[in-house]
Amino acid sequence: xxxxxxxxxxxxxxxxxxxxxxxxxxxxxxxxxxxxxxxxxxxxxxxxxxxxxxxxxxxxxxxxxxxxxxxxxxxxxxxxxxxxxxxxxxxxxxxxxxxxxxxxxxxxxxxxxx
Amino acid sequence: xxxxxxxxxxxxxxxxxxxxxxxxxxxxxxxxxxxxxxxxxxxxxxxxxxxxxxxxxxxxxxxxxxxxxxxxxxxxxxxxxxxxxxxxxxxxxxxxxxxxxxxxxxxxxxxx
Numbered sequence: 731x732x733x734x735x736x737x738x739x740x741x742x743x744x745x746x747x748x749x750x751x752x753x754x755x756x757x758x759x760x761x762x763x764x765x766x767x768x769x770x771x772x773x774x775x776x777x778x779x780x781x782x783x784x785x786x787x788x789x790x791x792x793x794x795x796x797x798x799x800x801x802x803x804x805x806x807x808x809x810x811x812x813x814x815x816x817x818x819x820x821x822x823x824x825x826x827x828x829x830x831x832x833x834x835x836x837x838x839x840x841x842x843x844x
Numbered sequence: 845x846x847x848x849x850x851x852x853x854x855x856x857x858x859x860x861x862x863x864x865x866x867x868x869x870x871x872x873x874x875x876x877x878x879x880x881x882x883x884x885x886x887x888x889x890x891x892x893x894x895x896x897x898x899x900x901x902x903x904x905x906x907x908x909x910x911x912x913x914x915x916x917x918x919x920x921x922x923x924x925x926x927x928x929x930x931x932x933x934x935x936x937x938x939x940x941x942x943x944x945x946x947x948x949x950x951x952x953x954x955x956x
Contacts, residue, residue, distance in 0.1 A: 734887070770853075772933065772948035773888075820887050832878070833935075833944075835887025 732757045736821050736836035743811055744844050751806045751839050753821030761824040761831060762804040763788070764796065766817040767838075773820065779804055811843040847871050848936050850947035858955055861924055865950045867917040867934030875940070879908050879919050880933040882949070888933055891919070896939075924954045 734755045743749055755762065763778035765788075775788030779798040793815055795807040804823075808815060819839045824831035851866045869877070876895050880888035892901045892908040894917070900909045905922045921928055934947040 770948060773946040775944070775946075822887070832890045832893065833880075833888070835889070837887055838885065 732834070734821055734823050734834050734836040736819075736839050738839060739837065740840050742842045742844065745812055746810050749808050749811060749841075751808075751819060751821075751841070753804045753806065753836060754802050755804075755823040755834070756802065757823060757825065757834065758801065759823035759825050759834070760801070761826060762798065763822050763824075763833075764794070764804070764806045765820045765822065766790065766815075767820060768817050776806070776819075811841075813843050815841065816843045817841060847945045848934055848947040850932075850934050850950050852950060853948070854951040854953070856953045856955060857924055859924060859926055862920065862922050863924060863952065865919045865921075865932050865952070867919070867936075867947055869915050869917070869934070869936045869945070869947075871936040871938050871945050872915065873939040875937045877908075877910060877917050877937075878935045879906070879917075880935060882931040882933060884930070888931075891932075921952075926954050926956060928952060929954045 737752045760781050764776040765773040767773050774790050776794050777796040779785045782801050785796050821836040822833040824833050848869045857863050878893045879891045881891050882888040891906050892903050894901050894910045896912050907920045910917045931949040931951050933949045936945045
């Protein structure tokens with residue numbers, strides 16, 4: 731089944747403890763991206779990747795890192811999480827390298843930083 | 845100011861009724877406009893896509909319209925069902941640009 735898989739689904743951590751949220755897609759998509767979703771603000775892009783080893787900042791990249799060593803994987807890394815990073819996170823992929831392609835989203839990761 | 849504004853923020857309707865959600869955007873020129881449906885606790889799923897030259901696009905009971913002159917799009921849901929309860933997100937992609945602009949969404953609740 732074609733899908734974007736995120737793990738974990740729920741995560742509670744403490745301030746400063748490094749964490750990684752994994753994202754994997756099995757559709758051979760070039761484009762992958764990370765978003766955070768907060769009430770009233772909608773989806774905001776954190777980072778995106780047009781292809782392997784190519785990553786770019788989105789609207790809210792501060793406090794986050796990503797890597798794209800393989801086409802299928804695009805992990806999101808929080809080196810030193812803070813409470814303002816408590817949010818619902820989504821990974822997405824698209825077959826269209828440029829913007830505007832249909833996005834396929836994962837099921838989300840609810841992160842709470844205490 | 846967000847380049848994509850959606851209204852209303854939330855909406856409650858009775859099952860079987862129709863409703864219309866609005867999306868106003870300032871992105872110009874744009875490549876395409878998509879509507880996504882997001883069920884609670886799930887990722888958004890694409891419903892419709894329209895390019896700047898299209899006026900209307902249907903997907904079952906969902907019909908999206910686009911007025912490029914006034915920079916407005918609407919999503920009309922006919923004969924609503926309980927399963928239509930979700931958030932609906934408007935996404936506009938600028939022409940020749942990767943920078944998709946997301947609306948904050950409209951939360952629709954369909955009651956029996």
